[in-house]
Amino acid sequence: MNDRNDWPLWEVFVRPRRGLGHAHVGSLHAPDATMALRNARDLYTRRQEGVSIWVVPAGAITASSPDEKDAFFDPAGDKVYRHPTFYTLPPEVDHL
Amino acid sequence: MDQQAHFDAVIAADERIEPRDWMPEKYRATLIRQIAQHAHSEIIGMQPEGAWLTRAPSLRRKAILLAKVQDEAGHGLYLYSAAETLGVERSDLLHRLHTGAQKYSTIFNYPTPEWADVGVIGWLVDGAAIVNQVPLCRCSYGPYARAMIRICKEESFHQRQGFEMLLALRDGTDDQRAMLQNAVNRWWWPSLMMFGPPDAASTNSAQSMAWRIKRHSNDELRQRFVDMTAPQADVLGVKLPDDKLRWNPERGSYDFGEIDWDEFARVVKGEGPCNAERIERRTAAHAEGAWVREAAVAYAAKQHAQADAA
Numbered sequence: 001m002n003d004r005n006d007w008p009l010w011e012v013f014v015r016p017r018r019g020l021g022h023a024h025v026g027s028l029h030a031p032d033a034t035m036a037l038r039n040a041r042d043l044y045t046r047r048q049e050g051v052s053i054w055v056v057p058a059g060a061i062t063a064s065s066p067d068e069k070d071a072f073f074d075p076a077g078d079k080v081y082r083h084p085t086f087y088t089l090p091p092e093v094d095h096l
Numbered sequence: 097m098d099q100q101a102h103f104d105a106v107i108a109a110d111e112r113i114e115p116r117d118w119m120p121e122k123y124r125a126t127l128i129r130q131i132a133q134h135a136h137s138e139i140i141g142m143q144p145e146g147a148w149l150t151r152a153p154s155l156r157r158k159a160i161l162l163a164k165v166q167d168e169a170g171h172g173l174y175l176y177s178a179a180e181t182l183g184v185e186r187s188d189l190l191h192r193l194h195t196g197a198q199k200y201s202t203i204f205n206y207p208t209p210e211w212a213d214v215g216v217i218g219w220l221v222d223g224a225a226i227v228n229q230v231p232l233c234r235c236s237y238g239p240y241a242r243a244m245i246r247i248c249k250e251e252s253f254h255q256r257q258g259f260e261m262l263l264a265l266r267d268g269t270d271d272q273r274a275m276l277q278n279a280v281n282r283w284w285w286p287s288l289m290m291f292g293p294p295d296a297a298s299t300n301s302a303q304s305m306a307w308r309i310k311r312h313s314n315d316e317l318r319q320r321f322v323d324m325t326a327p328q329a330d331v332l333g334v335k336l337p338d339d340k341l342r343w344n345p346e347r348g349s350y351d352f353g354e355i356d357w358d359e360f361a362r363v364v365k366g367e368g369p370c371n372a373e374r375i376e377r378r379t380a381a382h383a384e385g386a387w388v389r390e391a392a393v394a395y396a397a398k399q400h401a402q403a404d405a406a
Contacts (some may be wrong), residue, residue, distance in 0.1 A: 004185075006185070006187050007389065007392070007393065009180065025179045026178075026239075026242075027177045027180065027181075027245070028173060028177065029186060029221075031389075031392035031393050031395065032392075032395075032396035032397040032399065032400075035396075042170075043170055043173055043174075046163075046166070046170065049276065053215070063116065065116065065117045066114070066117050066118070067118075089284055
């Protein structure tokens with residue numbers, strides 16, 4: 001039951017407070033970016049859950065595919081030397 | 097690992113399925129049905145209480161009720177947003193609500209003739225909703241679980257404001273206490289029906305439990321609600337309208353009477369006191385808002401064209 005007057009979908013990101021990044025909270029429909037911001041304010045921050053909002057047209061997001069998850073993320077799996085715990089140091093060495 | 101095995105492993109590990117993961121078609125269909133029905137319930141649920149917005153007895157009560165009804169709109173929108181991640185269009189879901197192809201909770205087909213009904217809805221209906229919804233915060237589908245976490249945080253205010261309003265009636269005149277008791281008499285049994293048919297007759301339950309969409313059976317949640325609510329009725333000085341309701345020390349729970357499942361079936365079928373009125377109001381609001389949606393689209397298109405030309 002779609003007609004051409006359906007409003008596009010926007011993804012909403014909220015910064016909970018200064019010092020934190022914006023996190024995805026959900027989506028909404030709005031005719032344009034200005035209305036998307038206002039609707040996001042009413043929908044996702046009725047109790048001061050944020051100090052800043054981003055809205056992004058849902059179609060503008062490029063996402064990694066869950067089907068290629070293994071091939072995409074596995075190359076990082078065998079590089080344990082990227083973690084500090086990989087290295088054994090004598091106990092008398094401090095601040096390292 | 098094949099797709100089904102991967103899905104089963106995620107469920108078995110009690111992790112979450114996310115929108116772009118492969119999932120069995122029946123899992124997807126079950127979630128769409130359940131989340132949409134839940135969203136519709138929030139949207140239709142604005143009506144019984146919204147009817148009292150202009151007649152709230154004080155500015156304080158009016159401000160609280162406005163905030164609560166606005167929350168219900170918000171809950172509906174969180175849930176439609178979650179449903180859309182499963183590949184359905186919001187306009188399609190609304191169409192299915194308007195044509196009766198998808199249901200909403202039977203509880204909203206009962207009328208609110210008196211002010212006390214608003215408080216009793218907060219206490220019993222939102223109380224039952226919370227018992228139903230808290231386990232859904234751990235539902236296996238990520239977007240639904242996340243929406244439920246937000247909703248449950250907000251529902252707590254709904255229930256407490258209702259109970260506080262009822263305390264005011266308890267401490268009021270004899271007429272106010274009678275109004276409170278009458279509202280409890282109207283809402284007690286329909287509230288128990290909110291947990292759905294008894295386990296033996298609940299067709300979808302076993303599969304939903306296996307998929308960890310549901311965590312507890314209908315009867316289990318219903319019992320939990322009765323056990324929580326019966327002592328609260330004593331605080332309010334009201335009698336729950338069930339002669340069989342009594343504490344059973346052996347079970348460590350309250351026994352209660354038989355629910356009228358024929359009435360439940362009639363309300364599901366559309367023969368409740370307010371079914372027609374609720375859908376009529378909803379479709380009228382949708383139709384009356386059409387020009388606003390069209391105007392907003394036209395304005396956005398015009399702004400877009402001007403920006404392109406500049």
